[in-house]
Amino acid sequence: MTTRERKRSSQRTEAGVARDHGGQRTPRSGAGFIKGDGRVPGRFRIENKETSKQSYRFTLKEWLELVTEARKCGEIPVFHIVLTGANGRRYELAVTRYLDHKEFVRAFNEECDAADG
Numbered sequence: 846m847t848t849r850e851r852k853r854s855s856q857r858t859e860a861g862v863a864r865d866h867g868g869q870r871t872p873r874s875g876a877g878f879i880k881g882d883g884r885v886p887g888r889f890r891i892e893n894k895e896t897s898k899q900s901y902r903f904t905l906k907e908w909l910e911l912v913t914e915a916r917k918c919g920e921i922p923v924f925h926i927v928l929t930g931a932n933g934r935r936y937e938l939a940v941t942r943y944l945d946h947k948e949f950v951r952a953f954n955e956e957c958d959a960a961d962g
Contacts, residue, residue, distance in 0.1 A: 851895075859883055859893050862925050866891060881914055890915035895927040903940065912942075921945050 860870040863883030868891075870883050883891035892911045894901055908924060915922040924940040 855893070855895050858895055858925075858927060859891075862891055862893055866923070881911065884920070886920075887918060888920055889923050890918070890920040891923045891925055893925045893927070895929075897929045899928070899930075901926050901928060908940075 856870070859882040863870045863885070866883065866885050866889045868883055868885030868889060871881050881890040882893040883889075890911060892907070894903075903924070903926065908922075911922045911924060921941060926938045926940065928936045928938070930936065
């Protein structure tokens with residue numbers, strides 16, 4: 846994949862993930878005043894990383910930068926990682942704070958319980 850193809854693929858991923866959360870891609874992938882690759886104002890701040898390698902080194906520095914920016918606006922940080930296997934299959938992972946995950950699980954369980962009646 847050429848550099849141009851990787852950039853376009855990354856931009857499509859950023860736009861798609863932001864849309865999946867109900868938001869939009871951040872102009873220039875957060876290189877300006879607004880940090881993060883995608884955002885749902887007041888709800889989520891999203892950082893995307895995509896690689897064709899078998900692994901991605903996720904660092905505390907990256908995480909803390911995302912958390913710091915998200916906290917400024919009361920948003921939940923979501924770190925989205927795409928690993929592409931040798932077979933071309935994409936594996937998408939979302940990393941968030943455990944506290945936020947617990948809240949998602951609690952709300953999901955309440956919804957299921959209400960539906961079960």
